[in-house]
Amino acid sequence: MKFSSSLKFNAVADWWDEYIAYDALKKYIYQLEKSQHVQSSYTDLETNERTALVDRSAETDAVFVPLLDAELEKICKFYEKQETELLNEVTELEEAVQQQETAGFGEDPYADVPYEDDEDDDDDDDSVSHSPRRRRRVSSSGHRMSLSVSGARSRTDDVRRSVSSVSSDGHGDSPTSPTAPVGTLGRIANKLTPDFMRHSATSEMLRDTVWTSKTEFAYDTRLLFKRRITTLYISITSLKSYVEVNYSGFRKILKKYDKVTYRELKDTYLHNTVETANPFTAASRATLTTLTARLVDLYAKCVTRGDHSLAKQQLRLHQRENIAWERNTVWRQMIGRERHGEGGATVALEELALQEEGSEKPGTLFRVGRLRVTRSKVAMVVAVAIFSALLAFPVVEGGPQNRCFAILIFCTVLWATEAIPLFVTSLTVPLLIVCLSVIRDDNGEVLSPKAATSVIFSLMFSPTIMLLIGGFTISSALSKTNIDRVLITRVLSLAGTRPSTVLLAFMGVSCFASMWISNVAAPTLCFTLIRPILRTLPPKSSFAPCLILAIALAANIGGQSSPISSPQNLIALAAMDPPVSWGGWFAVALPVSAISLVLIWGLLLVSYRPARSPDGGRDIEIKVIRPTRESFTLKQWWVTFVCLVTIALWCVARAIEGYVGDIGVIAIIPIVAFFATGILKKDDFEQFAWTIVFLAMGGIALGKGVERSGLLDVLGDLIRRTLHGASLYQVVLILSPIVLVISTFISHTIASVLLVPIAKEIGSTLPQPYPNLLIFITGLICSAGMGMPVSGFPNQTAATQEDDLGVLYLTNVDFLKNGVPASIIATLVIATIGYLLILATGVH
Incomplete structure (x- = not known):
């Protein structure tokens, strides 16, 4: 794949303008190549002769290097901005996780944040059953947290029913209030009687942390942090990819520049300029690696219960799914079809253009209702008609010889008109030869289909x-x-x-x-x-x-x-x-x-x-x-x-x-x-x-069929009568133009x-x-x-x-x-x- 195509395929769509302008730089290189060629030959005023001894190729560096510098500056500014934002967001996320871990069930860190109705929350994980209506709280960092206020699990319902008779002490809303935050369950638990505390399910709930509990609130909390961690992880890996793709872009464009202008700028510019720029230094790579490691730690704590290996696996899976989703567009599918020889993009665009113009596709002769009659279809019908006529009305003496002649004419028409792919016509040769009993043995007896199959296939793979x-x-x-x-x-x-x-x-x-x-x-x-x-x-x-x-x-x-x-x-x-x-x-x-x-x-x-x-x-x-x-x-x-x-x-x-x-x-x-x-x-x-290969195999099979059927002997007699008395060289002069045409x-x-x-x-x-x-x-x-x-x-x-x-x-x-x-x-x-x-x- 050319790098220009690879760049489009691997770039983050929202950042497209921030990547190296590879195609534009390549056009500049071709312009420099042309000007370099013109400048390298000039007219000597004294001798009035043209010469190419002066090498002015070094002047192209002075033109091309500033273009590279401008691209590098653009990339550096964008990277520094993204890196700063990611550092702040990861730090803020760590603080939020720590705050939630400290609060546990005793205090909801989002209790003082007003709700925001969200009737249609299509972002929820489809693999988990949620209540039909959910409400969101907006955190101070701008992130939204989904909390369920209905459909609580059975143990939560038991807690609410058990404490419904407990009077409020003035701290927070009534526990029976339909809008009471689920986080108040921790305060409710302090008023529970010893008998209720001995309830096994409730005791298990109170022993759990917010990262392991099976309550609705704990689930929603983990889901919130999972989404934030995953989003940040994808952003960091995208920034890593951004750096790698741009470095490859500089390397590729410098290689092309050196090749076209015969310079040796690549190694110098890469080592002295590109690799010393902020995005491409070892320190920057280490920063991004540290950020991903911090996110893995957070994910392991919040989602996988401390399993770092599983955390890495799941985050990488999210990353791959994101890349697959971004690339799964119509034009990328069309490129894939083109790459596999289907011509999907070309065919689709041609059909669209023809529809807009009201024209027919090339090769269309006329239409009969919805049936589109093309040259290939007509050629196929003609070939089948001739084949059927030759079988029904023999023109060559002998059954096998006539059937082989019909196969020869049928394949010749299909090959000449390309009504179907050439190799498909070749594959019909052994099918027809065997089914029509064309092959004979040395005694002139027609072979059975099984014996003919062995003979014809052994001859084809020669x-x-x-x-x-x-x-x-x-x-x-x-x-x-x-x-x-x-x-x-x-x-x-x-x-x-x-x-x-x-x-x-x-x-x-x-x-x-x-x-x-x-x-x-x-x-x-x-x-x-x-x-x-x-x-x-x-x-x-x-x-x-x-x-x-x-x-x-x-x-x-x-x-x-x-x-x-x-x-x-x-x-x-x-x-x-x-x-x-x-x-x-x-x-x-x-x-x-x-x-x-x-x-x-x-x-x-x-x-x-x-x-x-x-x-x-x-x-x-x-x-x-x-x-x-x-x-x-x-x-x-x-x-x-x-x-x-x-x-x-x-x-x-x-x-x-x-x-x-x-x-x-x-x-x-x-x-x-x-x-x-x-x-x-x-x-x-x-x-x-x-x-x-299959075209050649079909040709060999047809040649052997003509020979083993006896048709070659019939043609030989006809040719012998036609060329009777002609010398060898006369035959060469007759045969040559026929073959050429x-x-x-x-x-x-x-x-x-x-x-x-x-x-x-x-x-x-x-x-x-x-x-x-x-x-x-x-x-x-x-x-x-x-x-x-x-x-x-x-x-x-x-x-x-x-x-x-x-x-x-x-x-x-x-x-x-x-x-x-x-x-x-x-x-x-x-x-x-x-x-x-x-x-x-x-x-x-």
Whole structure:
């Protein structure tokens, strides 16, 4: 959680204006960053050249430190005021407890205080039964004490009835008066006869103290002091939290200041200024600790009959309940839903806005009464209709083959339209395959549902799926230990200030990161790193959209560079027989990716001319990204070692096959190494992209269903007749644009699920079979479909990037103008250079 969100979440609502103005200080830092970048490069009047050799960053301290001082002064004044009030209230409470303890039953300390009617006392403890009407007395300290004047307990009634005949001696009101204070019972007791004193219940009452007695007055007294002690305890703990949160605020904002302006102010200011201020000294902490201890003592005396352990437990429980109550607001619940991916806040706000405008939600076609007809519902109806028609009217010869064809078309429509979540469609594949009796054995006999279940589930959880989970583990470990950010910033620090060089450096980093931390996380990380650059660019600079689009396109290219960089690569590997080794994959994919990257970089330079200033002046200079100064920790070295060993074993998996069996077994190594040593936790495992895992499992199941049902043989005959006489390279040229178009408009993973089996069958039907070659090319081209904003995760992430005013950096025109040519370039590289490299490596 960002500190600005954490501050809102942990702050006391009534004190909000008294906390450190973290967001305002952060904006000042960004303004200083921009001015610092402008001032650092100036024009030399003698040589008429721009230079960046002058470092004026120290001037920012003179601007920023007074802002910090003002915030610190505000916090100190507020703290001193609260501390003084709390000290006085605790002292006053102790005096009141002592006075009540001294008075006991003999004198009511509130007897001379007038009553104040309170018909509706909703603050009473619901766990205790009270009289229907209560009256309150106001103490000299301003606190209100609830006393019952009716519904007294049986022993009190006995006392009143017993003394009703005793004449008054002039001290206080008549005991039978309905308004007589309960505290006069002590004076009444002096007039009791010896026989009455021998009454066991009354004797027990008189032996009790006000803190242990079961009388109504004693109960009300304890309840009053319990509430006052609890309220003060919560106030003191809130003040403690106020100090801690503000100290964290100073530490966080100084850390951000040092990081953005490349200064080293944090340690000096914290130690010399913040920690010497009154709220943050050891003496102040000791004062608050002493106050809480005094309240625990009072609570133990007044409520828990001297049990300090129980007193601490109950006070902490009250504190937790208070915090939970304060945080249990609508907007906090909406934040929680957003955090869990439900999009509660966004959806609620969008629906409210649409209701106010009288508009329909996006995707609504029309309404039939109260039924809202959407595109997804229409797509679902169309898919079911086609599925039912194909089952009722066979179009493929053979029962299992036709049923499998119906499943294939049904899932294709759902995947293409996303009528339901993609992974849900994948989960329907084994359900339909088993229930419709699609799987056959080697003799062509249809398997029973039980036998088909065993076959299809054993195929779904394959070594390929284990490899995918191992890749998620490596990605999570690299991100959690900050290794990815450390390595990336060190590489980017060498890029300099020239826009073209910075652009190529970011593209290389995005591509490389996508190989190991997935092409979903890599662009997100890069977009975070370019924020300082975007903030210092001139308004309307073309470098901003150019850089964002370049990162997305490079991440797509990185998706083809390693076997674990994207699910489509794993699906291609699973379909190969035998699967290509990691070394063989790198031998083809790395040169193809590098060439594609350089050509796309040239395309973006020509299209955007990012070095040119918006006003037509001199070329812009890019803010230098400096590497993090933290050295590698033992934990980071351990993660690096395990990752390198795992990757090395994957590369030589073919040679050690007799020992490990399959690369999926090697994938278990990082899982055990990271989770067993505490690098990763249970929560990290739960946050893996399990939807992608099930998507890949459904794809594998569908591919095996097409194969084991006999549908693949039917398609093979059709393809063989269609491509009769075509050479291998002609088939490559025909297949490549088909794969590119499909992968541009639907998910890359779904494209591979649908097209890899077809490519395998096409390759098998050729005069000289090359199934692995066509599978390899299909898997690579699936990652090259990047011509639209919806083409893959990197493009979708890039399309949502906004500037400080909320304006999107990229439009559909940017993708059409640059993404489509980039897709064509990458496909041509794969179909030419990639094709030759695959032949050279002996993949067939």
